[in-house]
Amino acid sequence: MSQVDELKSYKQLLDEGVITQAEFNEKKKSLMAKNENASSTASNDDKSTIYMIVGGISAFVSLFFIPILFAAVGIICGYLLTQYDKAHKNIGVILMIASGACGLLGFLLGMAAY
Secondary structure: OOHHHHHHHHHHHHHHOOOOHHHHHHHHHHHHHHHHHHHHHHHHHHHHHHHHHHHHHHHHHOOOOOHHHHHHHHHHHHHHHHHHOHHHHHHHHHHHHHHHHHHHHHHHHHHHHO
16 A cells, blocks of 8 residues: 555545544654655665766776776765765775775876876
8 A cells, every 4th residue: 555545544534533633643744754764765775876886987997097086986986885875885895995996006007008
């Protein structure tokens, strides 16, 4: 049952006199709180995915093109991932280490090619 359907059923119970206005308001408030929690969790998941993708691509690109810039972007994305999503904290640390290593290796490859 969706939240809208659940709210409609509570409204029908209120209209029939089965529940009081205070009980209806309490149920409505709890449904709204569930909705807000669900949307904030989805937002965190979206941010985590973006940080992982941008950080991973930046680490790889730093091997071949402007290693200082792209390694820094990867490190920042890894840091943000550790701060905003505790479930992916280890991935953020790995991303920071990989970005630093790829940036250093990209710098050395650039010097060797020059």
